[in-house]
Amino acid sequence: MGAIGKPVARVDGPAKVTGTATYAAEFHPENMAYAALVHGTIPRGWIKSIATDAAESVPGVIAVVTHLNAPRLPWKPVDAAPVDPGEGEQLRPLHSDEILFAGQPIALVIAESQETARAAAALVSFTCVPSDGAGLVFDRARARPPSDGTRESYPAEWERGDAEGAFASAPRRIEGSYLQPRLFHNAMEPHATIAAWDDEGKLTLWDKSQWVDNVRDQITRNFGLAEDEVRVISPFVGGAFGSALRCWPHVTMAAMAARIARRPVRLELTRRELYTAVGYRPYTLQDVKLAADEDGRLRSVIQTAYGLTSAYEDYGEEVLDPVGMLYDTMSARTVYRLVELDTNTPTPMRGPGAVTGVFALEMAIDEMADAMDMDPLEFRLKNYAERDLKKDLPFSSKALRSCYETAALRFGWEKRDPRRRAMHDGNMLVGYGMATAVWPAMQAPASVRIRLFANGTAVVRTAASDMGPGTYTSMTQVAADRLDLPVERVTFELGDSSLPMAPVHGGSMTMASVGNAVAAGCKKLRDDIARLDGAEDGEHPVETLMRLRRDSFEVDGAAEPGAEAGTHSSYAFGAVFAEVRVDPDFGTVRVPRLVGAYDGGVIVNPRTARSQAIGGMVQGIGMALMEAGEWDDRLGRVMNANLAEYLVPVHADVEELEAVFVESEDRIFNPLGVKGIAEIALCGVAPAIANAVWHATGLRIRELPLTPDRLLMAEQAARTS
Amino acid sequence: MENASTGAEGGAVQARSTMRVTLEVNGREHALDVQARTTLLDALRDRLHLNGTKKGCALGQCGACTVLMDGERVNACLVLAVMAQGRHITTIEGLRGGDGLLHPLQRAFLDHDGFQCGYCTPGQIMSGVGCIEEGHAGSRAEIRQYMSGNICRCGAYVNIVEAIFETAVGTRP
Known part of the structure; x- marks a missing residue:
């Protein structure tokens, strides 16, 4: 039927527009109780005393749990999942009197209603003794190389050629420091877990998760259970962008609470709690040095990144991965350092690392083009990499040139006046900017179970997730395509750890991983049916089943990465063009227009793919112009932990x-x-917008977000210098 | 140095006894016992199990809990259940016509792919219905202003605006 490539309307759309799609907090097991958390207020130290009697005396309160009376869990060692930091150990909630960061949960109240639980939580009083820790000030003098487990994925140092030597001897050089603040996922759905133990001691968790299998594995180990004693259900995820990759402490606390209450318990985090209970994109400071020949050929790229991590886990990410592969540069060098703070651990947020590294690199490239008096696009094309020089491998595909050309044409780049502060619309300064986008394409093993019915319908099942991009829809299309059935006759089920194994729903790899498993499963199904006694050549498998009087036929299918990973380098690419309007009096920046062209391989559903792409642009506007977790380095807290101030x-x-x-x-x-x-x-x-702001104003602001105060201060500094 | 605190900012709040209220939601009356501090949002979700009204922040900052109260859009997290007595509450579950068909704006959201994760969607749709009713959907620019209380973190804004604009044009007398 050729369902792949068609703009099919979301199969879960009707459920979402009628309010019947059910998210984690919205299940209602019988006799459910509600939990609320109490948080420590100091960034490092010990709980000296904690008084729960006032909370316990509130009518409707079932129990108050602290480290003093919490059940001792076995906490069996867990092999770090790919979503966990390479070194360190996640917070064990209510496990001891130690406090590792401000906002750490130190008590949990279980009550008959959410209101009662929250009100009673306010009655828990405690005293803490502060102690010296890693500190609260992000100071690059305290930076250290990533520890061994982190270094395997994110090297402390990497170099091709003599980058410093090439930089020193090159005729054209620029250097600058770039700051990206702490950024929060802030998906619309707060994280929530409902936990219910049955009479046999088996646990069911309704959880917001991008990886139900991982939640099952971690909870299994934390509680010393067997794999078949924990089931994790997550049919709908209200956005996550990485925040639901890991199994966070609140999931363990929900299961703990349900065991104590001997009834199902819901633990739904508040918006404020999302700033400490799950991770965030780490504050990252970067130094970039570029050098070029007189003719505009890059000779050296040197990028150093200082990323924030917590004192109890070593979080690293691929900030520097694009350096050395994005351009055809004769030499390149990267240095990666971490700075520990007494805070909760960062976690991947959409485009982890690459988004951060590309922000600095693409602003620097723009500055280099300006220093060379070259058009920013022309400069990038001049240094176009036909091969991955970092891995020394050919690309399995690369259509970045086509992205540049397509986006430039759609945007009208040729109308750009090359001079800064030269384009106006009334009082407004107008700027055009662009940047390159890159992300490593990845695939992980995945499996599916497919049942084809003689009535011409099929059901495909796997423990995958859909946090919004449209997994339900695109996988339905792949199955319909490969089974030669109409889309509406195929049902795709996901979000249940009792289904066949699926990898984490993150890193842009669901389509490559689960999609290929669906395709492989469909092929196996057709092959197996064609081999049945009495099957006839060329007939549709449904016809075979009907003729053989079989109600249905089921197979398990799987796919995994092939040998190409060793012979080719695989990346998705893109080019983003931005127009900005800057008010010179108020320093406000508006983005009337963004155009992006992407090389993402085959697009299974152009309709949902477009939504995903423009959604990324919206988040990019946020990153460029407004988003920042404002850190108080005396109290160790994010001060704007809500959606009115973040x-x-x-x-x-x-x-x-x-x-x-x-x-x-x-x-x-x-x-x-x-x-x-x-x-x-x-x-x-974000760099496309920042480069456009430079073009509009002549101000090169290297700290995100580009808020009016920064623009006005930069303007003032430019005037006085 | 010691550091003494209670569990939440804003001081202690004593639990009080419950009171009986009658809420009219989507044309049906529901008698239920709530506390004075129970919000309309918690009453809808936790008591009536009307999950379509979403909790995104419970602080009136995101719009995910938008419902219509006597035809006007409100954040259900900023309305106490006791204040909603005697008012006509309409939630996403009550938006379908008597014929069971989707509201034109629900259909337009499907046609324009006005969402990804779907969590802000009921609030966007209820707010969009209110926006059109108020006469604030005359242009895309006007819709953008009057819909800015409803956050969509997946970033479906341009699709949402198209859905509302198309519906407003289609329902204009």
Whole structure:
């Protein structure tokens, strides 16, 4: 039927527009109780005393749990999942009197209603003794290399050629420092877990998760259970962007509470709690040095990143991965350092690392082009990499040139006046800027179970997730395509750890991983049916089942990465162009227009893919202009832990967004030819906007977000210098 | 140095006894016992199990809990259940017509892919219905202003605006 590539309307759309899609906090097991948390207020130290009697005396309170009376869990060692930091140990909630960060949960109240639980939580009083710890001030003098477990994935140092020597001897050089603040996922659905133990001691968790299998594995170990004693259910995820990759402490606390209350318990985090109970994109400071020949050929790229981590876990990410592969540069060097603070651990947020590294690199590239008096696009094309020089491998596919050309054309880049502060619209300064986007394409092993019925319907099941991009829909399309059935006759089920194994729903790899498993399963189903006694050549498998009087036929299918990972380098690419209007009096920046062109391989559903791409642009507007967790380095707290003070884009901030997917397929990378489009859509947006602001104003502001105060101060500094 | 605190900012709040209220939601009356501090949002979700009204922040900052009260849009997290007595509450579950068909704006959200994760969607749709009713959907620019109380972190804004604009044009007399 050729369902792949069709703009199919979301199969879960009707449930979402009628309010019947059920998210984690919305299940209602009988006799459910409600939990609320009490948080420590100091960044490091010990709980000296804790008084729970006032809370316990409130009518409707079932129990108050602290480290003094919490059940001792076995905490069996867990092999670090790929979503966990390479070194360190996650907070064990209510496990001891030690406090590792401000906002750490130190007590849990279980009550008959949510209101009672929260009110009683306010009655728990405690005293704490502060102690010396890692500290609260992000100081690069305290930076250290990543520890051994982290270094395996994110090297402390890497170099090709003599980058410093090339820099020193090159005729054209620039250098600068770039700051990206702490950023929060702030998905609309707060994290929530409902836990219910049955009479046999088996645990069911309704949880907000991007990886139900991982939650099952971790909870199994924390509680010393067998794998078949824990089931994790998560049919709908209200956005996550990485915040639901890990199994966070509140999941353990929900299960603990349900065991104590001997009834199901819901633990739904508040918006404020989301700033400490789950992770965030780490504050990262970067130094970039670029050098070029007189003719505009890059000779050296040197990028150093200082990333924030917690004192109890060593969080690293791929900030520097793009350096050395994004451009055809003769030499390159990266240095990666971590700075520990007494705070909760960072976690991947959409495009983890790459978004941060590309922000600094693409602003620096723009500055270099300016120093060379070259058009920013021309400069990038001059240094276009035809091969991954970092891995020394050919790309399995690369259509970045086509992205540049397509986006530039749609945007009208040729209308750009090359001079800064030269374009106006009335009083407004107008600027055009652009940036490159890149994200490594990945695939992980996945499995599915497919049952084809003689009535011409099929059901495909796997423990995958859909946090919004449209897994339900795109997988239905793949199955319909490969089974030659109409889309509406195929049902796709996910979000249940009792289903066949699926990898984490993150890193843009669901389509490559689960999609290829669905395709492989469908092929196996057709092959197996064709081999049945009495099957006839060329007939549809449904016809075979009908003729053989079989009600249905089921197979398990799987897919995993092939040998191409060793012979090719696989990346998704993109080019983002931004127009800005800057008010010279108030320093306000508006983004009337963004155009992005992406090389994401085969696009299974252009309709949902476009939504994903423009959604990334919106988050990029937030990153460029408004988002920042404001850290108080005396109290060790994020001061704006809510959606009125941590600003994210609203309707009024977003005008024209255009996303184009260029002709691309990557059959070397995987049989479906897909590369993934989630992370790439955010990558490059912030530097494109920052470069446009420079073009509009002549002000090079290297700290995000580009708020009016920063613009006005930069303007003042430029005037006085 | 010692550091003494209670569990939440804002001081202690004593639990009080419950009171009986009658809420009219989507044309049906529901008698239920709530506390004075129980919000309309918690009453809808936790008591009536009307999950369509979403809790995104419970602070009136995100709009995910938007419902219509006597036809006007409100954040259900900022309305106490006791204040909603005698008012007509309409939630996403009550938006379908008597014929069971989707409201035109629900259909437009499907046609324009006005969401990804779907969590802000009921609030966007209820707010969009209110926006059109108020006469604030005359242009895309006007819609953007009057819908800015409803955050969509997946970033479906341009699709949402198209859905509301198309519906407003289609329902204009």
